[in-house]
Amino acid sequence: MKEMDRRTFIKWSATAAGAAVMPLWIEKVLANPTEAAKWQQFKGETVKVLTENTPPSLGIKAASGQFTKLTGMKAEFTLDAMDALKEKLFLDLRGGSPEYHVNYAQPRPIGCVVCDYWEPVNKFIDINNGKSKMADLPDVPAIDTKDPDGLRKAYLPKHFDSGCVYYDRSKLYGLPYDTAQGIMFFRKDIFAKYGPKYSDKTGKPFKLSVDTTWDDFYQMCLFLKKNCKEVDAPLGLHYAQNWPIASEWASFLTGFGVEKEGFAEIKDYFAGQRDPGPVFSRKEDYEKGLQVLEYLKKLLGVMHPDVMTWGWTGLGTAYATGKLAVMRNCGEFCPYIEDPKASVAAGKTGYEVVPKGPSGINAYEIGAAGLSIPKALPLKEQKKAWLFIMWATGPKAQWEAFTKFYGTPVRTSNLEEARAKGWLKPDSKFRKAQHLMVQETELKDHLPGFNTGPKIPTYSEYLDIVGGELSKWVAGRTPTPKKCLDTMIERVNKLHGH
Amino acid sequence: MPKPGRILKWLGLAVFFLWTVTPIVFMISASFKGTSDIFKLPPLGDWGGIFNLLFFFDASLVQFESIFHDGSFFSHLLTSIAATGLSVLISVPAGLAAAYALSRANIPGKKHLYFWVITTRMAPPIAVMIPLYVLWRSIGALHTLPGLVLAYVTFNLPFAIWLLRGFMDSIPRELEEAAYVDGKGRIGAFMEIIFPLIRPGVGATVILCSMFAWNDYLFALILGGRGAKTLPVGISELASATQIHWGQIMAGGLVMILPMVILGLAIRKSLVTGLTMGAMRG
Known part of the structure; x- marks a missing residue:
């Protein structure tokens, strides 16, 4: 027998060892597909997305080529106005066999009502660090999975609380997707023209800042009303029935120091509570509620007569067409206001934090929404939805939607990138990011003003009551604020069995 | 004076x-x-x-240019025409046949049957939306043109039967019997005697059924959805959360009312006669 030389021995030994290990390696590879394979596992299929027709979703839709490139799937978008979206989404979820994979999870008026029809994403990830629990699914992109709080740190403050948590802190119903945050829009040209005259007369500054109070601002508006002919009215808010005026109510209550919209028994404001207990049960809240009602009516004196027909969009249109000197509206209107083809206020608008209320809080409404997955979908369809959600809330999609199509980024890394480019400055040439600068200040320095309204399962009915009673009050159909508040309290408490 | x-x-x-x-x-x-x-x-x-x-x-013409710019408005227009046209094409002939049977045939309990037919039209569309949505979803008709047409037929057919039977009842049976004497069968008598006499009524039915389907928003929004988006839904989308395109909405509204105006003018004589048919009986 021919003796085997050393080289041949090593060659054969290596081959034999390789052959022995190969099945184990193949098994390991199959059990742990590559990151690319995890994203590509549903190649050629479609994800149906039902969302609101706002700039963030238009941005994500326009950026969805990125998603197709990443996953090989097609994203089919249905974009509707909030009322139509609500009708479709409620029907789809309650029908038991959902058509849409991904739902727009606006906390109010959607999530707090139908969250039980959604699958908590705890099924897919560790909700602290974003690490995948399923071997065939990737981790949430661009998260430090070693950081025990990595997932939350990657998104804007409180946005998980607002758009992804309902009634139970241990469950997460999606990932943060967009943000609509109340800020002040004001005409810099009008402020520059009338400011010095006002200051000469009163000795006070004519400007909006974090230190401006609503009372200071009201005096400025009175001055504009008497002197300024460039606009129809100094101020615009959204006073239309029901959600718009109820949002104003919520913001002013916070500014006046009423917590949790008067539901003192709600333990965790951001999680909400299925039984919120009686409303305005504390005397001090009740007294402040009366003051807010008076204030809402007082502001009518410096507002455009059409405010009672304006929701957010009507208000935005009024400002863009030059009817107003100031409006408080969601930051996402900035791209529209800064579009010279659509708005006479383009390039003339300044942005600032909402004034302080008597409690010293700069209170602003916020509609930070998430994306959620129907519970009734089969697991495979849920996985497709989850891949879409991870992409759409990831830094690449959010950045593209923001820079090219005016989305509202919710990733902190996007804001860092914008800051590095010098966009988060009042004199930035990238005008359509002006709102982000103010929103960031509000989130950083004025977190007590973050106002999402109460998350309660009866939110739709609650809104009908509160919005209806407020509308009657501002329209002069309720004789006194006491009568308005008492009626509201009686009806809301009856709704909740108190 | x-x-x-x-x-x-x-x-x-x-x-x-x-x-x-x-x-x-x-x-x-x-x-x-x-x-x-x-x-x-x-x-x-x-x-x-x-x-x-x-x-x-x-x-x-800037508003018209902008609505027709990307082709989606034109596509909504075609969907509206198709959904309305097909639903009327199904509802009115089927309604004629059913109305004829209810008017002329001796069906036991036909009075109750007739009333039952129209009760299906009495509930507001929103009241039946949940069962319809579930049903349409289960048969795969959701977000499809045939599904939307079927929804319109569901509402238009009872209305057509109810309206047309009233017109048929106003035609004396003797005229039909004369046709039988002349050797005509039921279909021949219907085509040559009854149909020409109730033609204004059929015109009115066509108009009213068309108006229901053409102006419908709810069915088109929920059942038609993305796959069968009609003009009312398309126009409503011109009001987004941050901007209302009033000019485009007005131009879209004008485009939307034109076909109904033209149809109304084309058969206005029949419409007036039809709507007053059967008001007086000899």
Whole structure:
């Protein structure tokens, strides 16, 4: 027998060892597909997305080529106005066999009502660090999975609380997707023209800042009303029935120091509570509620007569067409206001934090929404939805939607990138990011003003009551604020069995 | 001197005319203006200024150009035409057959059957939306044109049966019997005697069924969805959460009312006769 030389021995030994290990390696590879394979596992299929027709979703839709490139799937978008979206989404979820994979999870008026029809994403990830629990699914992109709080740190403050948590802190119903945050829009040209005259007369500054109070601002508006002919009215808010005026109510209550919209028994404001207990049960809240009602009516004196027909969009249109000197509206209107083809206020608008209320809080409404997955979908369809959600809330999609199509980024890394480019400055040439600068200040320095309204399962009915009673009050159909508040309290408490 | 009653009558008519026509005039006027011109208002007290703003301006087709720009509006228009046309094509002939049976055949309990048919139309569409959605979803008809047509037929067919049976009842049976004597069968008698006599009624039914389908928003929004988006839904999407494209909405509204106006004018004679048919019986 021919003796085997050393080289041949090593060659054969290596081959034999390789052959022995190969099945184990193949098994390991199959059990742990590559990151690319995890994203590509549903190649050629479609994800149906039902969302609101706002700039963030238009941005994500326009950026969805990125998603197709990443996953090989097609994203089919249905974009509707909030009322139509609500009708479709409620029907789809309650029908038991959902058509849409991904739902727009606006906390109010959607999530707090139908969250039980959604699958908590705890099924897919560790909700602290974003690490995948399923071997065939990737981790949430661009998260430090070693950081025990990595997932939350990657998104804007409180946005998980607002758009992804309902009634139970241990469950997460999606990932943060967009943000609509109340800020002040004001005409810099009008402020520059009338400011010095006002200051000469009163000795006070004519400007909006974090230190401006609503009372200071009201005096400025009175001055504009008497002197300024460039606009129809100094101020615009959204006073239309029901959600718009109820949002104003919520913001002013916070500014006046009423917590949790008067539901003192709600333990965790951001999680909400299925039984919120009686409303305005504390005397001090009740007294402040009366003051807010008076204030809402007082502001009518410096507002455009059409405010009672304006929701957010009507208000935005009024400002863009030059009817107003100031409006408080969601930051996402900035791209529209800064579009010279659509708005006479383009390039003339300044942005600032909402004034302080008597409690010293700069209170602003916020509609930070998430994306959620129907519970009734089969697991495979849920996985497709989850891949879409991870992409759409990831830094690449959010950045593209923001820079090219005016989305509202919710990733902190996007804001860092914008800051590095010098966009988060009042004199930035990238005008359509002006709102982000103010929103960031509000989130950083004025977190007590973050106002999402109460998350309660009866939110739709609650809104009908509160919005209806407020509308009657501002329209002069309720004789006194006491009568308005008492009626509201009686009806809301009856709704909740108190 | 004209009588006070006559003056009041003309005054009432003038108010009614202004009440109904002003919004349409405003829509037509706004659809031919640029966006910023739509929001122009005359100074307070300048009533003549309103007239000028409505009728004397630099007309522009910019709103029409923008709605037809990307082809989606045209696609919604075609879907509307298809959904309305097909639903009427199914509802009216089927309604004619059913109405004929209910009018002429001796069916036990047909009075109750007739009433039951129309009760299906009595509930508001929103009340049946949940079961329809679940049903449509389970048969795969959701977000499809056939599904939307079927939804319209569900509502238009009972209405057509109810309306057409009334017209048929007003035709004396003797005329039909004369046709039988002449050797005609049931179909021959129907085609040669009854149909020509109720043609105005059929015209009215066509118009009313078309109007239901053409103007419908709810079925098209929920059941038609993305796959069968009609004009009312398409136009409503011109109002987004951050911007309302008033000019485009006005131009879209004008495009939307035109087919119904044309249809109404084309068969207005039949429509008037049809709507008054059976009002008097000899």
